[in-house]
Amino acid sequence: MTIRAKKRTTSSAVRRLSVLLGAVGLAAPLTLAIGGTAQAAPACTTKAGPHQKDVEKFLGLPVDGRQAPADCRAIQDFQIKRGIRPNIGYAGPVTWGVMREELTARNPNAAGRCPVNVGRVACVDLTRQISWVQDGKSLKFGPVPVRTGRDGHETRTGAKKVYWRSIDHWSTLYDVRMPYAQFFDGGQAFHSIEGSVRSQPGSHGCVNMRPGDAKAYWSLLRNGDDVFVYGRKPGT
Structure with a gap:
């Protein structure tokens, strides 16, 4: 290729690049404008809602x-x-x-259903399927989701106390592991489970928890601490 031919080729490439850059420069603001319009908040409604x-x-x-x-x-x-x-x-x-x-x-005990004037207490709300640990007005942990007793095996309500703890408990009745088990009423206890605490129909009376939550309860509670269970699990 001659020097003159090489110059023509270079000039042609420069012109094509300039046209391309110009097109990009024109397109960019358009794209941003479209994006801005899509992300803009819609007009406010003047209608009052049911809540x-x-x-x-x-x-x-x-x-x-x-x-x-x-x-x-x-x-x-x-x-x-x-x-x-x-x-x-x-x-x-x-x-x-x-x-x-x-x-x-913010305040799982806003309705005042769980007595928190007894010192440290683990509250279990069967209706909302949540539990938390409170000390007076101070929320220590939670609320966290739990799975309580199914129909016919309901978690018993009322005031109770932690009376026995077994960090790596094995249930001979149901032949399953019950890590971080803290018993508060007969065979009913807080303990972690594998799988989702949202799964149904529920436990055989224990308060099933996610592993991290059950571990936190283990570090927060001791024998003699209060437990209060109230409400009614949906479907029981």
Whole structure:
């Protein structure tokens, strides 16, 4: 190839590269604009939801049950941060459900069903299928999900105490391991299980826990500590 031919080839390549870069430069803002439009929050609804007062109270807004622009913006902000869709500021059951879960995490004993004036106590709410450890007003651990007794093998309710602990217990009755077992009522105990605590129909009366949660309970509780079981497991 001659020097002149090489120059023409180089010039042609430069022009093609310039055209390509120019196209990219024009396309980039368009792509960003499209992305920005897709991510923009939708307009707020003016309609009050069925849980308007509950949501207003949760967010610290004036509780009047009416949807004001400030209410909608606050609800919409909550929905966007939690990934709730649609995020139009409507106080519906999904939004209130997420808020209720957060309220439970903040204060699982908000209804005062578990007596916490006895010192350290492990509370078990059969209705919500959760448990936590509390000392007076101080929440020590949880709430965490649990699996309690199935129909016909219900976890017994009432005030109890931890009376025997066995870190690597083996159940001769059911021929299964019961790690971090802490017995509080006959053969009923806190202990970890393999698999999901969400699986049904439930245990044979024990309070089944995830391994990490059962291990935490083992470190928090001692013989003589109080346990209080209340409520009713759905389906029993």
